[in-house]
Amino acid sequence: MAKFGANKNTREAAETQAKNILKQISEKHVGTDRNNFESLVKLAEYANSYLNCSLKDVTQEQALQYLSDRSVDHSQSSLNKDTLAFQRMFQGAKVSDPLSKNDRLPKIKSEMEQNNNSRCYTQRQIEIVQQHQTDKFALATQLAASAGLRAHELLTLQRIDERSPSERDKYLEAKELKFKGMDGEKYTVKGKGGLIREVVIPSHLAEKLEQHRLDQPKQVIDREVHYQSKYDIPGGHRWSNSFTKAAERSLGWTTGAHGLRHTYAQERMSDLQNTERYQTALAVISQELGHFRPDITLVYLR
Incomplete structure (x- = not known):
């Protein structure tokens, strides 16, 4: 070519x-x-x-x-x-x-305003926020934090045996290092632009998630977009609002639910740099977050 x-x-x-x-x-x-x-x-x-x-x-x-x-x-x-x-x-x-x-x-x-205003939460802060949410909302927070999910992506979770990742997700550079050091069950989510990407959910959270699996998918409308959700868990604007209010109550401040993606990116960078070069680690994290270009992910590492 x-x-x-x-x-x-x-x-x-x-x-x-x-x-x-x-x-x-x-x-x-x-x-x-x-x-x-x-x-x-x-x-x-x-x-x-x-x-x-x-x-x-x-x-x-x-x-x-x-x-x-x-x-x-x-x-x-x-x-x-x-x-x-x-x-x-x-x-x-x-x-x-x-x-x-x-x-x-x-x-x-x-996401520019969210990213400009966001900074990551510590794991302890995330735990505190969860304590001020109902069980389902707390589970959604744990899932988003553990896999770096956007709010609407919680509504699109499917097991990887039910839906395969997009071709562009499977064949990008450094794919063999994706999720290195992470243990759990593989799922897919549908991100912006229709990208279906692979994510890893820790086994104990995957077990909890499957307890909320629906016999038939339900239609959820979030910000005028229709989703077919396979799990009875909150996501989108409804969950994002819950997280923000819980953080304000428990921490006295919030950078919004989007800050959880910053947490994911920064913790993954810290882990991967123990064994990989910076640019390689950046490429891996970009794929895990659903970005095509590694330099885009730098926003999350500020």
Whole structure:
């Protein structure tokens, strides 16, 4: 497969690809075309450097993963602008993975404010918060903390024998080091952009989780998104609110439930650096958290 950018500057190659797409989707409005062009150039650079393909060959799933990574340190308005540009590309240009005119790309929520305000909790602080939650909410907190889950991902838990991880999750670099030193049962969750990734739940928590397994999945609506949950445990906004209120009551402060992902990342970095180089450890943690690029995970290690 050709290496894009090998014979010309990566930015120059990306601009050429973006111009070709823009010709097909131009709305003849200077401001809109400029915004679309900027978004498409960035996606093209990402595709050339990380996906080894041109802009027209980027799939919808890959574009959503790109947006998911950017959600860590980009504003909601920036993500919305990019999403609209990509949607126009998939709907109006000659691409390998077209989108119907009647369909829309899902909205990716920004984590920038959460990450800017977040810092990790100690394990003792997490235990104290759990003591101020009901049993089901406390279990959800333990699960999120132990596997670095986002709030909505609690609603998507499935055993790995029921659903396999996305191909991109299984074949990224350093996959053989994922979950090194962790004992437990393997599950999958569905993250931003539709990435289905593997997670490890400690055995004692997996046993508790299975006690809440439903005979039939139930539909849960969280922030206008529909989920089919296989377990009778809280997640999403409902659990996040519970954690925040419990932390305020018990600790007198809170950085929100998202801080648990910071805890996971920082503790995993500490463990992995006992045996692995920093960059290798960073790549492993990025995969465990569901990021495509290791540098994105640096936000969680502040």
